[in-house]
Amino acid sequence: MKKVFLSVLAVAALSLQSRAQETFPRNGVYDERSGLRAFTNATIFVDYQTKLENATLVIKDGKVVAVGTKVAVPQGAMVTDLKGKTVYPGFVDPYTHYGVPPVAPRTFSFNSPPQADTKKEGAYNWNQAIRPETNAVEIFKVDAKAAEELRKLGFGAVLTLHPDGIARGTASLVSLANKRENQVILLDKAAAALSLDKGSSTQEYPSSLMGSMALLRQTYLDAQWNSKNPDKEQNLSLKAFSETNRLPQIFEVTNKLNAVRADKVGDEFGHQYIFKGQGDEYQMLPQIKETKAAYILNVNFPDAFSVEDPYDARRIGIEDMKHWEMAPANPALLVKEGVAIAFTTADLRDKSKFLPNLRKATLYGLSEKEALKALTHTPAQLLKADKYVGSLREGMQANFVVASGNLFDATTLLLENWVQGQGFKISETPSDFRGVYTLKIDSQPDRRLLISGTPEKPEVKVVTADTLKGSLSLSGEMLTLAFAPAKNGKESIRLSGWYTGKGFQGEGQLPNAQTVKWSAALLEAASQQAKRDTARARSNEALDLGKMTYPFASYGRTELPKAETVLIRNATVWTNEKDGKLQNADVLLKNGKIAQVGKNLSATGAKVIDGTGKHVTPGIIDEHSHIALDGVNEGTQAVTSEVRMADVVNHEQVNIYRQLAGGVTTSQLLHGSANPIGGQSAIIKLRWGQAPEKLMLEGADPFIKFALGENVKHSNRSPQYNVRFPQTRMGVEQVMVDAFQRAKEYDKAWAAYNKLSKSAKSKTAAPRRDLELEALSEILKDQRFITCHSYVQSEINMLMKVADQMGFRVNTFTHILEGYKVADKMKERNIGASTFSDWWAYKMEVKDAIPYNAAIMHNVGVVTAINSDDAEMARRLNQEAAKTIKYGGVSEEDALKMVTLNPAKLLHLDNRIGSLKAGKDADVVIWNDHPLSIYARPEKTFVDGIAYFDLEQDKQLQEEQEKERLRLINKMLAAKARGERTQTAAPSRRGGQQVLHCEDLDNGAEENFQESEYHQK
Amino acid sequence: MLTKTKTVVTLASKNMQHKLLLAAALFVSTSVAWAQVPVPAAKQAKPIALTGATLHVGNGQVVEGATVAFSDGKITYAGPANGFTAGGTAYETVNVSGKHIYPGLILPNSQIGLNEIESVRATLDQQEVGLFNPNVRSVVAYNTDSDITPTLRSNGVLLAQVTPVGGMISGSSSVVQLDAWNWEDALVKADGGVHLRWPAMVQQTTDNSPMVVQRRQARQTGLQELEALLAESKVYKNQKQDRENLKLASLTGLFDGSKKLFIHANYGKEIVEAIRFAQKAGVKEMVIVGGADALVVADFLKENHIPVIYSGVHALPARAGDDVYLPYKMPGLLQQAGILFCLDYDASLHGSRNLPFIAGTAVAFGLPKEQAISAMTLNAAKIMGVDKQVGSVETGKDATLVVSEGDLLDMRSNKISHAFIQGRNLNLTDKQQYLYQKFNGKYESGK
DSSP states (O other), X not given: OHHHHXXXXXXXXXXXXXXXXXXXXXXXXXXXXXXXXXXXXXXXXXXXXXXXXEEEEEEETTEEEEEESSOOOXXXXXXXXXXXXXXXXXXXXXXXXXXXXOOOOXXXXXXXXXXXXXXOOSSOOSXXXXXXXXXXXHHOOOOXXXXXXXXXXXXXXXXXXXXXXXXXXXEEEEEOOSSOHHHXXXXXXXXXXXXXXXXXXXXXXXXXXHXXXXXXXXXXXXHHHHHHOTTTOOOHHHHHHHHHTTSOEXXXXXXXXXHHHHHHHHHHTTOOEEEEOOSOXXXXXXXXXXXXXXXXXXXXXXXXXXXXXXXXXXXXXXXXXXXXXXXXXXXXXXXXXXXXXXXXXXXXXXXXXXXXXHHHHHHTTOOHHHHHHHHTHHHHHHTTOTTTSSSOOTTXXXXXXXXXSOTTSTTOOEEEEEETTEEEEOOOOOOOOOEEEEEXXXXXXXXXXXXXXXXXXXXXXEESSSEXXXXXXXXXXXXXXXXXXXXXXXXXXXXXXXXXXXXXXXXXXXXXXXXXXXXXXXXXXXXXXXXXXXXXXXXXXXXXXXXXXXXXSTTOBSSOOOOOOEEEEEXXXXXXXXXXXXXXXXXXXXXXXXXXXXXXXXXXXXXXXXXXXXXXXXXXXXXXEOOSBSOOOOOSSSBOTTOBGGGGXXXXXXXXXXXXXXXXXXXXXXXXXXXXXXXXXXXXXXXXXXXXXXXXXXTOOXXXXXXXXXXXXXXXXXXXXXXXXXXXXXXXXXXXXXXXXXXXXHHHHHHHHHHSOHHHHHHSOOOOOOHHHHHHHHHHTTSSEXXXXXXXXXXXXXXXXHHHHHTOOEEEEEEOTTHHHHHXXXXXXXXEEEEOSSOOSSSGGGTTXXXXXXXXXXXXXXXXXXXXXXXXXXXXXXXXXXXXXXXXXXOHHHHHHTTTHXXXXXXXXXXXXXXXXXXXXXXXXXXXXXXTSTTOOEEEEEETTEXXXXXXXXXXXXXXXXXXXXXXXXXXXXXXXXXXXXXXXXXXTTSTTOOOOXXXXXXXXXXXXXXXXXXXX | OHHHHHHHHHXXXXXXXXXXXXXXXXXXXHOSTTOSSOOXXXXXXXXXXXXXXXXXXXXXXXXXXXXXXXXXXXXEEEEEGGGOOOTTOOOEEEEOTTOEEEEOEEEEEEOTTTBSSTTOGGGBOSBOSSSBOTTOBGGGGOXXXXXXXXXXXXXXXXXXXXXXXXXXXXXXXXXXXXXOSSHHHHEEEEEEEEEEEOOOOOOSOSSOOHHHHHHHHHHHHHHHHHHHHHHHHHHHTTSOOSSOOHHHHHHTHHHHTSXXXXXXXXXXXXXXXXXXXXXXXXXXXXXXXXXXTGGGGHHHHHHTTOOEEEOOTTSOOSSTTSOTTHHHHHHHHHHHTTOOEEEOOOSOSGGGGGHHHHHHHHHHTTOOHHHHHHTTTHHHHXXXXXXXXXXXXXXTSBOOEEEESSOTTSTTTOOEEEEEETTEEOOOOOHHHHHHHHHHHHHHTTO
C-alpha cells in the first residue's frame, strides 16, 4: 500500500529536453533536444468539448505539432502508447501567487500615531494602497516546490499576481515548467489585479470598506485627469493605472456582496471585472448574474461543524450550516444561470483536496464538460491566452495531463503532467482489484470476497452468514488477506497469494494450523452492479439540499412575502393627520399604498384583519441608525464626504428583522462621528429579504453626516491620537469653513470651464474631479442635506454660524443633547432635531444632557424626533417616545409623531411616510395595545403593504428554522461518523450579529477581541 | 458643590452673574428646591400614614385602598385601610388615593457612586488592577453626591448594590440606600457579596491562532489560581497566623455563609461550570449574575437553589437565530421555571433609572405584573440578604417605599410623588430638573 503512495510522491521529470535561451552563453557544448514525441492510442480532449478516441498527439520544442485520429507518427519521434489513458489540456489557474514574494504583513503598533501621508518614497500615488506600478513579472521567480505542488493537481499554467493593496498592478501568465523565468513566462502582463483590501499599507486611509470603494473611484478619476494633463503632476502610479486598465481586470473579493458592490464601481467607470470570489455566490444568485462578470472560484468547501454538544451547536449561524451543505453546489448553480466560471487552487490550505472537491462539485450538479471548461478554456479565454493554453491545438503550449481514466471519476489518477513539453510523473497506475469474488478455501463452503474502497486503499469484506471485515494488503500483484471466520472470532484464517488475471490463488493457514490452498475468482456481473450501486448512492446523497432563503441568514424566508390588499377593521387609528386619533376606524392597504382611512370601509377581495382592541400607527422611522452596514466610520481624515454608506449596506443582518419586530419600517443609515465631515447617508426601508439595492428608499433626498465635539477631536481615543487636526472645537470650525471654501472654489473652477466654447475647452485642462468636494458642492446647492451629530451648545451655535456665513443649511442636528439651550436659534433657521430620549453622563460633553430636551425643543417649535443609534433600542422606539410624556409632558399624539411623522419631515419624506393618509406608502404597524404603553408590542409590521413582520408567521419561521437546523445537524453527525473532517462549533465573524454604533471605528487596531458573544462587564 | 456652582456662573451671561451668584449661594445655604444634589432628608420626625393607595407589597400581593403607616423609619402597618388602628400614635395622614405604593426599587450589580462620567478616568473608581482583589471594598469609594443618584430616585430606585468590576475577583459589593450624607450613612449591608467574573470559554473562533491559545492558557492558569485561593481561604480561619493575609481573610465568609459569591456568567456551560467549581471549593451561597443563558440550565439552577440576577432584558438576543424577543421574554420564562431571580440594568449606568421599564417590558412579554415588581424588590432583597430589612412593604421593615401617580412600570404613568427611605421624606429634585426649569424659563419668559 504505502509503496503505491511513495511512487505518487516521487515526481520525476520524464524528459529533460529544453531549448536554451538564444541570448545566454553556454559553458560547455550545446545540448539541445527537440523533444519530438508522439503519444498514441489515447483518448484525447483537444478542448473541453472535443473528445477524440484512439488519437495521437505529437509535440516538439515544447509545443503541440499535431493532434488527431489520423495523425501519423513522425519519423524519429519517441512513441508513448497511451492505450486506456485519457489526455486533457493542462489546467490553467487564473489566480495564484506562484513565485512572487509574500505580502509583508502590515506593521502596526498600538503606540504609533495614525499615519496620514504615504511612506513610499518616489513619484508614486498619495495612498500606499494604490500600487498599480507593481508588475508581477518583475518580482517573479520560478519556485520548483510550488510548481510541483500545482503540477500534481494537473495545472500547466497559472496567472500569478502580488496580492497587495487595492490597485495591485499587473499579473503574469506563467507555465509551471522547470525552466528559467525567461522561458516560463507566457504573457508578461496578462491581467491587472484589484481588491478592496488595503493590504500592507500602513497609511490610515482607507480604514473602511466604503473608504476603499471611494479611493478606487477617486483613483479612476485621478488617472483620467493625469493622462489628460500629464504636465500637472508626475505620478508613476496613476500612469501605470491607466495602462493596467486596458488589461483584463481581476478583482478579488471576500464575499458575494463585495462582488456586487465592486461591480457597481466598475460600471461607473466602464470596466467589467472578473471576480475572484469566495464560493458563496449562490447566496445572491440574481445579483451575481446581473454583474455579468466571470467568477474565479475556489473549491474550498467548508468542513462540517462538530455539533454533538447542543449548547455549542446553537452558536453556529444557520447560514454557516447551510453553507457547509450548499458550497459544493455553488459552481453548478452559477453555471445554470449562465455565469462563466473558472477554478483556482487559491484559499485551499490542503491543496491535495483540489481534485476531490472538484469531483464533489460535479456530484452536486456541475456537468463534467462545464467543469473541464472551467479548468481549461474559460481561464485561458478570460486572460486572452487561449492562443497558448487551455486546449491542445497545433502551435499551442504542449501542456497536457495524462489520466488513468475519466478525470471526474473518484478513482482516476493523474499519471503524468506535461508542461511546455516537459513531462512530470505524478503517480503510477495502481492495480485496481476492486470487485466481487468467489472465495474458495480448501473444501470449505464458498464465501464471497468483496474488495471495495479505492485502488490505492482497498477495503475488504468476507461474506458468509455474517459480513466479516478482514485485513488486506497488496504489494504489486501479491496479496495478503486475513479474516476471522466467525463474528467476533479471535482466530483468523490467513491467506497469501498472487493475481492470476481473473482472480487470485495461493496458500494459507487455518486457525487449526492446517495449510490449505485457496482461490478467488472475479464475478464480472456482480462487480459491475456493485460499482453502479455505489455511484447511485453517492449521487442521491448529493442532491438532498436545503432550500434557498431570502436573505441567506437567520429568519430568511424561502419565499418573499407579497403585497396583499388588507383591510384592518375597527381599530384605534393614529393618523398623525388633522383627524388625529380615530376610534373604531378602518385602514385599507392596497398596491403598497394606503388606499383609505375611515369608518365602515369595505373592499372586495381584501384580507380582513379584526382590529378590535388594537391600535394602528404609521411605521416607526429611525432617523439615526447603523444597522445593516458593513462599516460605519471612515474616520481617518477630517473630511470624508466622498464615502457612501449605500456602498456597504448589508441586507443579511438579522437586526433588520428585529427592528421590524419593533415596528420600525424606515431607517437612515448614517456614517459614524469620528470626523467633522463624514460620509453620505443611506435611507432604507426594511424590506427584509430584498437585496441591498432594493432596500434603498427610492427617490429619497441625499443626506450626509457631519459631527462635532469629542469624537471628532479624538478626545476619547488612545493618547497617540493627538495629531489629527482638529483636536479642539476651535479647530472644528476651521475644518468646516475650509471645506466649504474649497467646495466653492471648486464650483467656480468648473463653472468657468463649463462656460468655455468647445474649441476653448479642447485647449484648456478640465479641473480635476474631486468626489469629496462634489458632495460638499451639492450641499451648497441644496441638493444634499446635513445631519450633524452634536452635543454642546457652543458647537451647535458655531455650525449654525458657519452655515450662515458659507451659505448652506443644516437640515438636522442629531443627538443634539444641549439643543434645549439653543432651541430658539434652531427654530429661527428651521433646523430640526433628532435626539435620545434620556441618555447622558457617559462622557463629558453629555453631562448637561437632560431627558426634557425633546420636550423643550418641541415646545419651542423645532421639528423633533427621537432616534436610536442603537440596534436594540430601535426595537422599542415607541417606549422612548413615551418618555417625552414623562419628561416634559408632551401630548401622546405629539409623542408618537417623534418617532413617525417628525423623522419623516427631517428626511423630507413626509409626503410619503410618517402618517396614515390615502396615497401614502402602506408602512403600517398593528399593535396589541396603546402604542406608547410599555405593554405594547407589534403584531404586524407592513412595509409597502407587505407584512415583513407578522407575529404568527414569526412562530412558524422559528419552527422551520429549527427543523432545518436539526436536519443539518444530523447530516453533519453522519458526515463526522463517515470520517469527514470537522471544525469547532463557533459563530462566524461575518454572522448577522454585528451591532454598530456611531463611535465604532473600523480600524482593526481598536477592535476588541471578544471571547464569548456576551460582553462581560 | 463649589465647582458646580462655578459652572453655572460661566454659562450665564455677564449681567446675570450677580443674580446667579446670589441664587447659587441661596441653593447652597437653603438647599431646598434647586440644589443639584439635594440635601439628604431628615430623620422621620413624626409618624406618617399613607392612605387610599393601591399597595404593591413586593411579595406578589396587591391591596386596594391600603393604608401604609410608619414611624421612626419602620413600617408599623401595611394592609387594608380597615385593618389599621393608630393605637394612640398621632399619625400625620397623607391621602394618596388613586396612587400606587411600591417598595423602593433595588438596583443590583451597579456602579452607582463609583462611576460619574464613563469616559473621564478621574471619575472612575470601579476597577482595581490585578486578577484577584477579594479584599477590595466598593463602599469606601461610593460617592453619595453623584449627580446620577437623584435621577434614579425620582424613578423609584432607592437602594443599590454597589459593585466593583474587573479581574476575576473584583472585590466585594455593599448594599446602600440612595439618600445619604456619606457612605457610612448609606450602608444597608456592608461587603455582603464577593464578585467573581467567570472567565469566558474561548470558542469565538475555530482557529488555533496564538491569541486564542494564549487566552485558553490564561483561563486555565486563572482557574487554577482561583482554586488555590479558595482552598487556602477555606482553611485560613483555622490556621494560626503570624501575618495577616488580607485576601484570604476577606474570603472566609464564603465558607460559613456570611458572604455570598456573585458569579458573573452568561453562557450555559459557563454557568454550570462555575457553580460546580464553587460548590467543590466549599462556597455556601452562590448567585449567578448576567445569566443570559440561564434558561437552558434552568433545572440545574433550580436543583442547586441558585438565584439569578438577570441582566439583559433590554438587549439583543445573543445569537442571530434566537427568538427575536428572547431577552424580553426571559424574566417570564425564569419565573415559569421556578427560579428565584431579580432584574438589573447593566447596559449603562445613566440608563439604570429605567429599571422599572425593564420590568414593564418583561410584563409585556409574559411576566405577571406583581412578579415583575418582586423582581425589583423582594427577590433582589433576598438575593442580597437584606430581605429582613427591605424589599417589601410589610410591618417591621424599613419604611423604604415610593408613591407613584400611576403604574410604576409604564413611563407614561411613572410619576413619583413621594419617596421615603427609612421613613425620611426625600427631596426628589435633581440637576436635570434644574436645567429644565432654567431653560424652559428662558423660553417661556421670551428671553
